[in-house]
Amino acid sequence: MAETIRLVVAVLGNAASMSVYAAPLVTFKRVITKKSTEEFSCIPYIIGLLNCLLYTWYGLPVVSCKWENFPLVTVNGIGIVLELSYVLIYFWFASNKGKVKVAMTAIPVVLIFCIIAAVSAFVFHDHRHRKLLVGSIGLVISVTLYGSPLVVMKKVIQTKSVEFMPLTLSVCSSISSSLWLIYGLLIRDIFVAGPNVLGLPLSILQLVLHCIYPKRSVVEEPSKEDQEKGNLEKVDMEMGKAETNVTSHMTQNS
Known part of the structure; x- marks a missing residue:
């Protein structure tokens, strides 16, 4: 019975996470149409890419015992493809200054993952220490990922508009955080449940901001020039x- 419940929650968590990864498609459709990244930030997508890389690695038999964390591999594997696509689209339509910012952020992120993967695979020789290393770093990155919308929320409060904080992403994030928190508690894995302890209240806060502020275009004040x-x-x-x-x-x- 317990195994069935875990499986159901894992499947629902996968579906919700897929929705979270797919939610920015609306945003990037706008970027492609306008051929501009506007006020959108690339940081959440780069951090999201690192998060997916780490948790895919965490779920593979190299780190975990056999396929005990297979649900993490499936959802984060798809997440890698989508997050990488978003970063590449952002890079293509960004200004020259924006391109430099993307490169200076993304390249170190990929190098960090390669170092973590190499250390966990060749320095540690048991699953316990490998999970401890990759899971601890993944926990920190996930908390950072869930904390990144704070920048957007600050902008929402300043402009009194949720134009640059998509509702679909906020809704999907809250559902996904709830399900993975439950799943992490069921399998008693702090590295799965931990990030969602912060992610769930932040997602709910985003929904509250959507209720307070309307969606309207932000008109920037003309510069002095x-x-x-x-x-x-x-x-x-x-x-x-x-x-x-x-x-x-x-x-x-x-």
Whole structure:
């Protein structure tokens, strides 16, 4: 009976996590349509990629005992493909400055994972220590991943708009966190349950912000240079009108 419950929760958790990984498709459809990354940040997707890499590695028989954590492999394996796709799309449509930022963040992330994988595979020779190493780092990264929306939430409060915090992602995150928290408790694995202890309240907070603030476009205030340019254009237009009036008056007098 207990095994059946764990299996059902794992399947539901996989489905919910797939929804979380697929939710940004709406965002990146907008990025592709507008050919601009606008105010969206690439950091959550890069951290998400590292998180998927670590938990896929954690679930493989190299780290875990046989296939005891197979559900982690399936969901995070798909997550790797999707998160990597998002990072590449973001890089393609980002400004030159944005491209540098993506490269300077993504390359160290991939190197960190390679080092962790190599150390866990060749330095430690038992599953217990391998799980402890990979799971501990995965726990920290997951907490960071769940904490990354705090930056977006700060922007929501400042602009009083949830335009850059998709509702679908917030809903899917709350469901996914709930299910994986239950699954982690059922299998008594702190490295699975731990991140969701923080992830669940943060996801709920995002839903609260959606209830408080409407979705409206954020209109950025013009910069000082734009204001000065506008004033010069206004002066030029007024001078042009004055010259037209003088010319017209001289023509009539002649």
